[in-house]
Structures are given as C-alpha cells and as structure tokens.
Amino acid sequence: MKYKAYAATMQSVWFSEDEGESWNRLLTPTGGFYNEARCWAVHTHPDRPGELLAGTDQGLYHYTKETGRFDYIPSPMDSLHILQIAQDPHDPNFIMCGTRPGEIFISEDNGANWTRSNLNASTECWFINTSRVTSIHFDPRDRDTIWITIEIDGALRSTDRGKTWELMITGLHDNDTHDMVFRDYEDGSRKILMSTEDGVHASTDEGRTWEQLQIPQAKWDYFRSLKQPAENSDTVIASVGDKPSGEAGQFLISRDFGETWAEAEMDHPPNSTLWSIGTNAADTSLLFAITIFGQIFKSTDGGSSWKKIKRELGEIRMVTWTPV
C-alpha cells in the first residue's frame, strides 16, 4: 500500500511520500501558505483521499492532491491558534476545530460557514496561562455526542453536536488532559481512557467519574497521546514523557484496554516527550510518532517496536498518515 505521511511543525507542514524516509515542504512561492507558519494540526478523512486540513497560527488551510497546494479557508479563527481538527467520521463536511484560547468552532458545510460553540472552558490556567483544546473525539457509538480534552480544564462532553457542553472531571487527579480512547463491549458497557499530566484515567460510566490507573511500567506521569490502531480494539498505544517539552520519553502498549501495560521497544532514545502518534485504520500495523523536538519514529508491528527515522524536523506537534 502506498501512503503519504504528514507532520505539523513550527515550519508549516512536511510531507513524506517514501514511507517516512525523506520529508519535504511545498515550495513557498506556490505552496499556498507561508513555510514558517506555525502548524499544530494535520487531519485527513478516509472519505477524502488526497485531502488534508491544516491548522495554523494564520488560519485553516485545505490541501488536495489535485491542486498540490494549500488553499486558505476563511474562518473566524485567523487570529487564534488552531490546535486540533476533527471531521465527523460519517460526514466529512462536519468539521470541528479546537483552538488556543480554548474555543470550539464548527462548520457543517465543509468550511463555508462557522459557528463558535458556547464552550465554557477555563479562561486562565496554571503553568500555561491560556487554555487550549488538546483533542476532539466523535463518539463512536452516538453521532450526536462529541468529547474534547482541554488543558487545563479536564474533559467536556456535548450530546448535541457541540451546541452545549458538560464538564466531566469528577475523580480526575489532574485537569491537564490530552487525549481519549473508547472501548464499547458487546454487552453494552463502555470504558474510556484519558491521558493527563498525571497518568491515565479510566471511566466506566460515560465520563461521569474517573479513576487513575496504576501503571508501574510508566517511567513518568506525563501521558500525551493515546491511540487505538484499530477502532474499538483492546490495543492502546500511549506516548509518555518526563514533562512538556521534556528530555525523555517512552511508548507503552496495552493489549487489554488499559488493564496491563508493557513498554514498547525503541531503537533510539527520544530527545523529548513523545507528543503525537499517527494511526490509520487502513493498516493497523503502521504507526508514526514524533517527539516535540523533531524526532520521527515509525512502527510496522502495531506499536510493539519503533525505529527512529534519520530525518528530523525541528519542532513537531502532530503526525498522521493516509493511503494514497
């Protein structure tokens, strides 16, 4: 399978078309956005092959393989930092963006019109001053339900597609939240895992209460990305680090949805916290991951082992890949 990988960096978006070995940017004179734009988010949708949405400090951009460039999408977010992008798995025209300061913007018509959601996120935070959206999740079971994590304000759930939000933080040891994964069992029960600055928390009551997991294999408490290579599977990969931005990190893998964990093998020590993991259901064995300080790791065995790619990219914030 041929695929393309994308990295959101502090010097715009980098593309790899050779399995991650080499990375290139579009040419500044023709690429559609400034090659030193700060980019935090890259997002693809399985129904839109060849397309990429990118969130920057200068607005939202849309890349297609036909144009070979980024086109600016006018939105109310131009003066904000677009840190997260999500599209409804069943309707790619329904786009949500999460920003810094912590706000949610929604388009139901593929970016033509935007609504600012009435999100009551914290307006000031310890350590980072300003709140920010760290992940957006369309509920795998209920299309009207959307979850977000915000640092530093915990988790919020909307049951009306982003019109209203409910804070879900009871039991959290830490409101500095980063990512979520969901497991729906055949008997109708559900378990949610959420990564935080203080470990992983689990909920078995739709987020009403959370309990911190004990993970003795974790060398540090700072958990960043949580990913299931296959939807609704028991396998979860976690990226961990000593702190943000950090100087060290590790991957942990659970094959029983958080009950037990093992450390994944790495052929090279990470130079900072492992920040983002990129998966795609088209091949659950292929994963990319990045450290915030520019290293790229690749796994071809579902996250059990990772090899560092020679190329480094400065400061990276997100990585993803998609078949082409």
Added chain:
Amino acid sequence: MALFLYKPHVAGPEGNITTPDIVIDRLFVDGKVKPLGGLTIELAHEVDGDQSPRAGYAITALGGGALISPALCLGDTVAVARSAWRVNNLDGHIGAVSLNGTPLSEVGLPSQVIEAAGGSSDTLPRGYMLICQSGFSDNRAELLDNAKNRSLIHRLFLSDVNADRWGESRPKPRYSVGPTQKEIPHFI
C-alpha cells in the same frame, strides 16, 4: 506609528499562490485618508440597527505589482479579504472583471484609483492600501475575472450588537481549577 499587517494569499494566473506579509501604514477610502484602526481581516462583525456593508475592492502596494482584493466597508470598518490577484495579471482584460456583477469600468478602474493616489500603472507608494467603494450594499464582495474564469469572494457575517450569543446560558464567573484538582482561589 500605527500599522496593519496584511497577509493575503495572492493567486497567480496559473493557480499558484504566494503569501507575502505586507505592512500597511496608510489607508485611503475613496481618496480620503482613514485611520488604520478600522482596517481588519475579521469576517464576523456586529452591527447596530440597519447598518449594511458596501462592497468594494482594495488596491495594495507590493513590490511585484499592486494587489487587488475584495473589500467591504461597514461604517468606519474596512474589512479586506485575505485573497488577492495582481493588478498586472488583469492587464488586457480589465473590461472582463466585475465587482458584484458590475464592470470595474463603472465602479472605478484600478488604474484610475492608483493614479489618483500618486501611483502609476500597478505601482503605489510603499505601505498604501486604497479602497474603492461601490454604490451597492451587500454582505458579500465578489471580484469576477470572466477572462480567466476565476473569482475572489469576501463575505461578512453580521450579528446584532444587542444580541448576546450566550443569552441566559452565559457562564457564571468561576475561578480556574489547578492541575491538582484543588480549588485555586487566587494564583496570580
């Protein structure tokens, strides 16, 4: 020392896009100097009463040739699009270019606007942005280049200044909660 940093996306005739950042320090609307504080790229605006924008276009000084962009004037606010063409890319077919369906020859040709401001052809004094308003009210300004089958559209989203988007659901004041889940009454 006021300035406005304009970051347009300039579409060339072959579809390529360049992204210069331009410092604007002199704004003219229909030949009159206006404060830079009214210049914006924001799309969402509040209006009081029956205010409605007037469609127009902006000419911006730039080294490789002046730019033309759709613009909308709303009271003292000048909302300029972040999309643009080079004026010199319209040479030879300016008659095929229209603003909201009206030929630019009727609205005011870019060359006339440029010359009136002390420029010539497609060059302008550094830092200038010139706005040429049309007579028509619209939330949308569209420059259409029929010869090259392309357009630039700028649309404003207006809301009543008296309407509170939160209504009765506006959140009550609350202190932020620290990462340790303990209430932090004051941390500054």
